[in-house]
Amino acid sequence: xxxxxxxxxxxxxxxxxxxxxxxxxxxxxxxxxxxxxxxxxxxxxxxxxxxxxxxxxxxxxxxxxxxxxxxxxxxxxxxxxxxxxxxxxxxxxxxxxxxxxxxxxxxxxxxxxxxxxxxxxxxxxxxxxxxxxxxxxxxxxxxxxxxxxxxxxxxxxxxxxxxxxxxxxxxxxxxxxxxxxxxxxxxxxxxxxxxxxxxxxxxxxxxxxxxxxxxxxxxxxxxxxxxxxxxxxxxxxxxxxxxxxxxxxxxxxxxxxxxxxxxxxxxxxxxxxxxxxxxxxxxxxxxxxxxxxxxxxxxxxxxxxxxxxxxxxxxxxxxxxxxxxxxxxxxxxxxxxxxxxxxxxxxxxxxxxxxxxxxxxxxxxxxxxxxxxxxxxxxxxxxxxxxxxxxxxxxxxxxxxxxxxxxxxxxxxxxxxxxxxxxxxxxxxxxxxxxxxxxxxxxxxxxxxxxxxxxxxxxxxxxxxxxxxxxxxxxxxxxxxxxxxxxxxxxxxxxxxxxxxxxxxxxxxxxxxxxxxxxxxxxxxxxxxxxxxxxxxxxxxxxxxxxxxxxxxxxxxxxxxxxxxxxxxxxxxxxxxxxxxxxxxxxxxxxxxxxxxxxxxxxxxxxxxxxxxxxxxxxxxxxxxxxxxxxxxxxxxxxxxxxxxxxxxxxxxxxxxxxxxxxxxxxxxxxxxxxxxxxxxxxxxxxxxxxxxxxxxxxxxxxxxxxxxxxxxxxxxxxxxxxxxxxxxxxxxxxxxxxxxxxxxxxxxxxxxxxxxxxxxxxxxxxxxxxxxxxxxxxxxxxxxxxxxxxxxxxxxxxxxxxxxxxxxxxxxxxxxxxxxxxxxxxxxxxxxxxxxxxxxxxxxxxxxxxxxxxxxxxxxxxxxxxxxxxxxxxxxxxxxxxxxxxx
RNA sequence: GGGCGAUUGGCUCAGUCGGUUAGAGCGCACGGUUCACAUCCGUGAGGUCACUGGUUCGAAUCCAGUAUCGCCCACCA
Numbered sequence: 001x002x003x004x005x006x007x008x009x010x011x012x013x014x015x016x017x018x019x020x021x022x023x024x025x026x027x028x029x030x031x032x033x034x035x036x037x038x039x040x041x042x043x044x045x046x047x048x049x050x051x052x053x054x055x056x057x058x059x060x061x062x063x064x065x066x067x068x069x070x071x072x073x074x075x076x077x078x079x080x081x082x083x084x085x086x087x088x089x090x091x092x093x094x095x096x097x098x099x100x101x102x103x104x105x106x107x108x109x110x111x112x113x114x115x116x117x118x119x120x121x122x123x124x125x126x127x128x129x130x131x132x133x134x135x136x137x138x139x140x141x142x143x144x145x146x147x148x149x150x151x152x153x154x155x156x157x158x159x160x161x162x163x164x165x166x167x168x169x170x171x172x173x174x175x176x177x178x179x180x181x182x183x184x185x186x187x188x189x190x191x192x193x194x195x196x197x198x199x200x201x202x203x204x205x206x207x208x209x210x211x212x213x214x215x216x217x218x219x220x221x222x223x224x225x226x227x228x229x230x231x232x233x234x235x236x237x238x239x240x241x242x243x244x245x246x247x248x249x250x251x252x253x254x255x256x257x258x259x260x261x262x263x264x265x266x267x268x269x270x271x272x273x274x275x276x277x278x279x280x281x282x283x284x285x286x287x288x289x290x291x292x293x294x295x296x297x298x299x300x301x302x303x304x305x306x307x308x309x310x311x312x313x314x315x316x317x318x319x320x321x322x323x324x325x326x327x328x329x330x331x332x333x334x335x336x337x338x339x340x341x342x343x344x345x346x347x348x349x350x351x352x353x354x355x356x357x358x359x360x361x362x363x364x365x366x367x368x369x370x371x372x373x374x375x376x377x378x379x380x381x382x383x384x385x386x387x388x389x390x391x392x393x394x395x396x397x398x399x400x401x402x403x404x405x406x407x408x409x410x411x412x413x414x415x416x417x418x419x420x421x422x423x424x425x426x427x428x429x430x431x432x433x434x435x436x437x438x439x440x441x442x443x444x445x446x447x448x449x450x451x452x453x454x455x456x457x458x459x460x461x462x463x464x465x466x467x468x469x470x471x472x473x474x475x476x477x478x479x480x481x482x483x484x485x486x487x488x489x490x491x492x493x494x495x496x497x498x499x500x501x502x503x504x505x506x507x508x509x510x511x512x513x514x515x516x517x518x519x520x521x522x523x524x525x526x527x528x529x530x531x532x533x534x535x536x537x538x539x540x541x542x543x544x545x546x547x548x549x550x551x552x553x554x555x556x557x558x559x560x561x562x563x564x565x566x567x568x569x570x571x572x573x574x575x576x577x578x579x580x581x582x583x584x585x586x587x588x589x590x591x592x593x594x595x596x597x598x599x600x601x602x603x604x605x606x607x608x609x610x611x612x613x614x615x616x617x618x619x620x621x622x623x624x625x626x627x628x629x630x631x632x633x634x635x636x637x638x639x640x641x642x643x644x645x646x647x648x649x650x651x652x653x654x655x656x657x658x659x660x661x662x663x664x665x666x667x668x669x670x671x672x673x674x675x676x677x678x679x680x681x682x683x684x685x686x687x688x689x690x691x692x693x694x695x696x697x698x699x700x701x702x703x704x705x706x707x708x709x710x711x712x713x714x715x716x717x718x719x720x721x722x723x724x725x726x727x728x729x730x731x732x733x734x735x736x737x738x739x740x741x742x743x744x745x746x747x748x749x750x751x752x753x754x755x756x757x758x759x760x761x762x763x764x765x766x767x768x769x770x771x772x773x774x775x776x777x778x779x780x781x782x783x784x785x786x787x788x789x790x791x792x793x794x795x796x797x798x799x800x801x802x803x804x805x806x807x808x809x810x811x812x813x814x815x816x817x818x819x820x821x822x823x824x825x826x827x828x829x830x831x832x833x834x835x836x837x838x839x840x841x842x843x844x845x846x847x848x849x850x851x852x853x854x855x856x857x858x859x860x861x862x863x864x865x866x867x868x869x870x871x872x873x874x875x876x877x878x879x880x881x882x883x884x885x886x887x888x
Numbered sequence: 889g890g891g892c893g894a895u896u897g898g899c900u901c902a903g904u905c906g907g908u909u910a911g912a913g914c915g916c917a918c919g920g921u922u923c924a925c926a927u928c929c930g931u932g933a934g935g936u937c938a939c940u941g942g943u944u945c946g947a948a949u950c951c952a953g954u955a956u957c958g959c960c961c962a963c964c965a
Contacts, residue, residue, distance in 0.1 A: 292963040588927045599924030759931045765920045858945040
């Protein structure tokens with residue numbers, strides 16, 4: 001009785017197949033780890049970098065998802081206790097940026113709504129958008145455990161944030177103090193150093209005169225000190241002029257005063273070693289509230305810091321007549337004023353570095369304010385040691401240096417944000433100035449210092465930097481601080497996979513807080529992928545119109561094709577270009593697999609006898625090739641070498657299986673003299689080989705392989721045993737069949753040689769030509785005879801005439817091949833005319849080279865004996881080959 | 889200013905511990921309607937591995953320097 005045929009349609013329709021296959025997996029609950037860890041298994045856990053809740057899926061997400069899914073599927077097939085936990089990040093500043101724009105279209109703003117209504121609106125926005133990124137990941141095939149999906153604004157995450165912060169506070173690693181921080185006047189919040197992006201810009205440096213004070217307190221019109229600045233508007237906040245104490249030009253002025261233009265303030269002229277005599281005029285105006293250097297200097301000299309800008313970077317009341325003016329505006333006016341007084345000496349273009357808000361690109365303003373800081377130095381020391389001592393490995397390794405450099409030069413983390421969307425800092429102030437930090441969801445009962453009742457306390461309005469909750473992600477998602485079974489089973493996690501662009505933002509902070517909170521490294525490996533660039537190596541951007549839209553690509557060529565294109569040729573940490581050619585390659589490969597499967601399924605012999613014949617050479621050979629590919633793919637995936645893995649499976653599938661094996665299988669299936677048992681053996685090898693290929697390819701190309709698997713299973717359930725490929729076993733390691741490989745190599749070399757001859761002799765592609773072969777020995781003769789059917793078909797020759805060794809064939813004019821004859825030996829060597837001569841010459845060159853090498857006493861004495869031995873063997877082979885070719 | 893990386897055929901990239909004649913895909917040339925696939929098949933051309941020097945029996949690979957490109961970090965007004 002034959003099973004019902006399941007024919008694959010001639011065209012692979014990814015758009016139809018992929019969603020259906022994904023639904024099938026979900027229906028079977030295939031992504032979720034079992035309730036209990038299977039005994040004796042290792043866990044493999046990937047905690048997904050949570051995409052921003054507001055972000056539409058871009059090509060970087062697609063790469064992340066592909067890489068992680070490939071790892072996860074591989075380990076799932078290996079039988080490991082595998083968890084891939086998905087999530088979404090609340091992205092406070094990013095989300096507010098987006099929502100502000102949305103509500104602006106309704107004529108609303110943050111201010112008009114107020115905190116409470118704004119947050120209500122934000123939650124509504126979240127409800128509308130949160131699912132989108134997940135849907136998009138489904139289309140890519142991400143086999144994540146949706147039942148464990150987390151959001152950084154979940155209560156579990158909120159609790160983790162409070163507990164972690166309380167512990168840091170109790171450990172004395174949190175402080176609140178006045179400091180000059182990065183401030184975005186548009187987002188109206190503090191930024192960490194990482195969010196302050198420095199860019200080189202050509203600005204202007206102005207030199208202006210500050211007149212010296214006369215004894216009567218008025219400015220001396222004839223005496224001044226010239227200062228250089230790139231920010232004239234900060235003049236309003238100047239409280240001193242500084243010079244180098246050893247600067248002969250100015251030494252005499254130290255202790256005197258200058259009069260600040262416009263405002264008329266008295267500025268002491270002070271000496272400070274930090275002033276660079278060679279820069280500008282050698283005299284610096286000091287604006288402590290608006291410049292980090294000046295702030296440090298002011299602290300040393302006890303100078304007042306006058307803040308002259310408000311939160312929106314407009315001049316405040318301290319700026320006198322300029323109050324309310326934008327900083328740029330104020331700059332122009334002040335410059336005009338100085339010009340009018342002839343106190344503007346010079347203006348020159350100036351190469352400088354300007355900080356911009358990472359989110360909105362507004363120029364960041366240093367701002368003096370009271371802020372929450374985490375003293376990260378002790379955490380960084382530990383995180384650094386973990387990597388130095390190899391408990392966490394970063395791939396590629398050179399990023400360990402980058403990581404170390406950052407950790408060694410780390411500054412305290414300004415962790416508070418003057419935003420609304422996020423985790424509010426769980427600190428309460430009492431009227432007496434005490435601060436109470438709690439890890440409870442509610443207010444503390446009383447002030448921890450003076451015992452004043454909760455009713456007297458007010459909570460801090462600042463929220464946490466988004467990355468604070470992200471830093472806890474690997475364990476807050478598993479139930480920490482509770483000792484949950486998930487924590488015990490899945491923590492620490494295995495591989496943290498992400499782009500190198502967030503090494504500091506995220507990976508470094510996960511290391512620091514992971515070690516602080518859980519006393520263990522949160523993952524043993526950090527796998528950093530590179531950035532995806534457009535053709536020409538330029539950054540992909542929507543505005544440039546050169547970006548690849550992953551979902552559009554999925555529509556067009558399917559997720560498998562996109563995944564293959566993303567992974568093939570990738571090396572960790574290095575940027576890659578995603579070109580149309582690469583995407584086409586992915587599509588073509590999908591198509592190739594589909595058609596190979598169609599061929600196999602369509603060619604099953606009608607009746608399969610229960611006993612099959614001995615496997616053919618083709619069957620043995622492909623089994624051996626697959627054994628080798630399995631071994632390599634396994635090693636490569638274990639080493640997280642995805643580019644290598646992709647190359648391995650591509651090559652074995654296309655070159656070995658399709659180009660050679662299936663062509664040989666056609667011969668075996670179609671030859672007239674084959675028995676049913678022989679045909680069955682060949683088909684079983686083809687179907688079995690296909691099954692192995694599907695297993696090998698599934699981690700990278702899950703959809704098409706699963707679809708083919710289902711069809712194969714319908715046809716041959718004993719070959720595709722498991723109901724779902726996603727849950728099927730990774731191919732077992734088998735040993736290679738070296739004799740079969742050697743026999744194949746001889747035969748294929750002969751076939752290739754004959755093809756060369758045909759091309760060179762201009763033989764019509766379809767024409768059958770006679771072949772005369774002179775085998776080296778009886779063994780070769782047997783091999784040729786054995787492979788005659790393959791030869792006939794793959795080299796299109798017939799008849800094949802075999803001459804005994806040493807007997808020069810007389811058929812010099814055997815048809816279109818001209819003076820052709822063929823000698824076959826251990827390494828088959830077909831020849832014709834000048835080609836034969838060229839080959840002799842090449843052999844002679846190589847023989848010469850190796851003889852010289854072996855004659856070199858230094859080589860034989862110093863090289864390892866294995867290397868010397870290999871050279872000897874090679875020489876012997878070449879000499880034998882040369883002997884077969886004869887002289888002429 | 890400091891650090892990191894890259895440089896391999898026309899293009900995009902592999903290249904294990906230093907060890908035969910440096911590989912692949914695309915592109916190119918030539919030939920193909922063989923009943924899985926023209927999203928395909930066969931054959932071929934194309935590389936002094938950026939440059940200079942060094943270490944070594946042996947260097948694309950290790951070391952030093954140079955050049956070009958890229959990235960990251962950084963409070964010089």
